[in-house]
Amino acid sequence: MAASIRRVAFGFGGGVRYTGGMADHRFDTAAVALCLVMLGLLAPAAHGGEVHVVPSGLDLGEWPAGRVTEAAAWIVNATDTTARVTGIEATPAVKLATAVPLSIPPHAARPLKLTVRADPRAGDRLRASVRFTGTGVESLRLTITLASAHPDLRLAPATAGDDAWAPVRVAPHWLDLPAAAPGERRQATVWLINTGRRDLDVIAARGTCGCVELPDFSPRRLERDRVMPVTIAMLGKGAIGQLQVKHVTFVIDGEDPLTVELRMPVIDPMESRVRRYLDAIERDDFSTMRALLAVDARIAFGASDPGGPHTRDDGGPIPTWDRALNAATTYESFATAGSTVLVRRRTINDLYRLLDGDARETDVEFEFNEHREITAIRFLPQKDGDPERLEMFLEWAESTHPGSRQTLVPSGRIVPDPATADLWRERLAAWRRAFDLPPVHLGDAG
Numbered sequence: 001m002a003a004s005i006r007r008v009a010f011g012f013g014g015g016v017r018y019t020g021g022m023a024d025h026r027f028d029t030a031a032v033a034l035c036l037v038m039l040g041l042l043a044p045a046a047h048g049g050e051v052h053v054v055p056s057g058l059d060l061g062e063w064p065a066g067r068v069t070e071a072a073a074w075i076v077n078a079t080d081t082t083a084r085v086t087g088i089e090a091t092p093a094v095k096l097a098t099a100v101p102l103s104i105p106p107h108a109a110r111p112l113k114l115t116v117r118a119d120p121r122a123g124d125r126l127r128a129s130v131r132f133t134g135t136g137v138e139s140l141r142l143t144i145t146l147a148s149a150h151p152d153l154r155l156a157p158a159t160a161g162d163d164a165w166a167p168v169r170v171a172p173h174w175l176d177l178p179a180a181a182p183g184e185r186r187q188a189t190v191w192l193i194n195t196g197r198r199d200l201d202v203i204a205a206r207g208t209c210g211c212v213e214l215p216d217f218s219p220r221r222l223e224r225d226r227v228m229p230v231t232i233a234m235l236g237k238g239a240i241g242q243l244q245v246k247h248v249t250f251v252i253d254g255e256d257p258l259t260v261e262l263r264m265p266v267i268d269p270m271e272s273r274v275r276r277y278l279d280a281i282e283r284d285d286f287s288t289m290r291a292l293l294a295v296d297a298r299i300a301f302g303a304s305d306p307g308g309p310h311t312r313d314d315g316g317p318i319p320t321w322d323r324a325l326n327a328a329t330t331y332e333s334f335a336t337a338g339s340t341v342l343v344r345r346r347t348i349n350d351l352y353r354l355l356d357g358d359a360r361e362t363d364v365e366f367e368f369n370e371h372r373e374i375t376a377i378r379f380l381p382q383k384d385g386d387p388e389r390l391e392m393f394l395e396w397a398e399s400t401h402p403g404s405r406q407t408l409v410p411s412g413r414i415v416p417d418p419a420t421a422d423l424w425r426e427r428l429a430a431w432r433r434a435f436d437l438p439p440v441h442l443g444d445a446g
Helices: 029-039 269-282 286-292 318-324 350-355 387-400 404-408 418-434
Strands: 005-007 016-018 025-027 051-054 057-064 068-077 083-089 094-096 102-104 108-117 125-135 141-149 168-171 174-176 185-194 200-207 220-222 227-235 243-252 258-265 293-301 328-337 340-348 360-368 374-383
Touching: 051 185, 057 068, 068 083, 068 102, 068 141, 068 168, 068 185, 068 227, 083 094, 102 108, 108 125, 108 141, 168 258, 185 243, 185 258, 200 227, 220 227, 227 243, 227 258, 269 286, 269 328, 269 340, 269 360, 269 374, 286 293, 318 418, 340 350, 350 387, 350 418, 387 404, 387 418, 404 418
Parallel strands: 057 141, 174 258, 293 374
Antiparallel strands: 005 328, 016 025, 051 068, 068 108, 083 102, 083 125, 094 108, 125 141, 168 185, 185 227, 200 220, 200 243, 243 258, 328 340, 340 360, 360 374
């Protein structure tokens, strides 16, 4: 996991490029987002909230196909009002095992238990995005990854969380911090949760080296049924390419110590800037993107494209389009050579799921100048969709719903207009039914 970034977030999803057949259908959300940044047309979106799901992502590893696996997370309410979970929205493979409605008092936490069924097709990988319904929890997301193995595989039972008898626990037990260059600082929050029957004194917290910091920790009493947030920071240290592993131990009067493991890859400074840029796209943080780009930054589609800057707005707010199509992007690898960083990007959305059931893979090359600013971004498709399949769909859509071609691909291009997302989904689903193609499960974020 250290060698890759997994983003099940919206905002950098649905790159689409079909070449051949009727025309050149080409669109890339990252490219358009970059163009809008260069033009100053978009501003950063506000983010916030103090109700958390901990951890925010669960990687359950590999399980026999068809097996139902237990998983658990915590809903932590750090606000002054009661939060309430009335249900979840997720793929059919994910079920809520905790009784609802579930109320979380102010500054308290409650366990959330789920069951996940491994896809019966051995070798498939489930990526589920769980959303919560209720009061104060609407912005929460929990991502679940689970791989299906051969049914004969024998594994030990899954653990769904801490021992039930433990009077105090820490969530999560480990932190996979974002990769950092030497000297860079990364931080995250863990929660001490008092589930016992008495108040507890948290006496101390200690890191295993000077590179671990606890900037806001101080000894204090943790009342029963309450939570205590602790920020843990770590500085990048050591050789580029190594995984930096450290620990923080919490000392609690009358209880066994609690330990959190910290893991952070140490990477090249240029790669760190690329990761920051990609993360800024997903968070709609355009001020950070501008700060990482050179003034004359260019973007190009394919090695033979003369570049830009491309400054057309191809139809609408990219994050809204991605959300409408349940886009999910995985950055599979990063390779640094000279003044360039090459990233392998894998994208899936509802359009891809319905059209040919496969993701798109693109090599994205970032070029830097001597000031470590990004001067060029080149998109080099490695695995595209079948242009004949798209053309077959468009011909069917036009014959059954005249005007569909002009609406869906005006001027021969797929336009990322959020208003057409539902139409794409509706027409593609009807096309699959008309040709007796297998049904597709949508909205599972990858």
